Amino acid sequence: MPSLNITVDKSSAVPVYRQVAKQLVHRITNGHLPSGTQLPRERDLAAETGVAAGTVGRAYEVLACRGLVEMIKGRGTFVIGAMLPPAPTPTGAGRQARAQALVRSTIDGMVRLQFSFNEIRDLVHVMLLEREDRLQNFCIAVVDCNPEALGIYEKQLLYLSKAQVRKFLLDDVRQSPDVGAMFQAFDLILTTATHHPELTGLLPAQRDKVLSAAVAPTPQTAAELDAIPRAPDPKIGVLCLSANFRDIIRRHLAARQVADERIEAAFYQAGMDLNAFLRDKTHLILPPDFPLFSQGGYGSTLVRFSETGGRVIQFDYQIERGSLLVIEEAISKLLMA
Structure with a gap:
């Protein structure tokens, strides 16, 4: 060529x-x-x-x-082709107000340094372009034991709206003949606090790149799990992609005194008979962002299940605020290095 x-x-x-x-x-x-x-x-x-x-x-x-x-x-x-970045994470009014106050303070400081408004505008524009350019070349690996949980990092970390993210299952990492080479090209490696000790043990030369995050069900998910009756009759269905996710759901339900014999898990497969699975269930727990409503035929099945008194619970995770701040600060420092 x-x-x-x-x-x-x-x-x-x-x-x-x-x-x-x-x-x-x-x-x-x-x-x-x-x-x-x-x-x-x-x-x-x-x-x-x-x-x-x-x-x-x-x-x-x-x-x-x-x-x-x-x-x-x-x-x-x-x-393969050019990949479009994911949509930016929406921000709340409180965060926007703090950002506006920070910008006003910065502008006031630059005016006191006798910068003109045009100079301030040009300088900010150049610095944004430089930061964006660095971010577009910033590579992050995320590692977890189940595929259901891997998307939480992209959803929550503001910087990941343009950084490039690759997801790894922990089992694949364990089986790799050269774990170091697998992660050599990445600037940062994120995993949960649970898996952080094992991952740093597998990557001794890159342990400084590995950050841990404490993750937990969102408040809405926790409230919906809390509302499941403790009575022995209702049966709970869990639809999952991995055994690890199934076991996580079982542990959360056990912590709420839901008997294990009331829980029936099934691994999702295209074409599965969802009607048969839901026949004796009062609750259905789905993985985060699971697009079952959009799958052929399944959307109407879930609507009927809900209309007849069934409860559909989307099990969503979130990175706890303290971990989120630590990770965002680490990314910011690497971008400015």
Whole structure:
């Protein structure tokens, strides 16, 4: 293929692999490298740019982390396409008021330093562009024992509205022959407080990148679980994707004195007979963000279940506020480094 015209500045404070990755991202997102394009072999691009093949390999891993390329063993690295960022997390009125006060204070301080309004506007604009550029090249790994819980990080961390996130199941990490290489390209690794000791043990050389988060059911989920009757008759159905999630639900219900024999769990499969599963149930617990209402035929089944007195509980997690602040502060520091 023709030259990609990748240039690097080895005197820059920006790591060389990030310089290479940034230029490749630009070529993919502007259409210069359309979906399906095979990127040069690592040693070929390394020879063209005058860097080590491992540096190019790390840049390719950044692109893979962002979902822009697929690295196929024995075949090469292929462009998938530009990935749109998730929608920003909505903010509350209280947070907005605090932000406005902070902006007003900053403006007042800059005026006292004799900056004009145009200069303030230009400086803020440039700094926002710099921060956004860093964030778009920021790679975060999240690790948990069940797929149902992995989405909570994207939903809650404001910075993740544009950072690139890749999810890992803990079992896959345990079985990897080279755990260190699996996470080498990531700037930060997030997991729950429960799994933090094990993950740092698996990643001794990268333990400083691993942050823990305390997670718990949302107040609404907790209230709905609390409202389940303790009487022995009602049966509770749990629809899940993993045995770990099933066991988590059982523990939460056990803490509320709900007898285990009242709980029946089923692993979701396309085409399953949901009517039969719900026949003797009074409650159905679903994983977070589970799109069962939109699945063919199942939406009407759940509506009928609710209309006949059944209760559908979406089991939603949240990162506790203290953990959220620690994680956001760590991301902010890394972006400013």
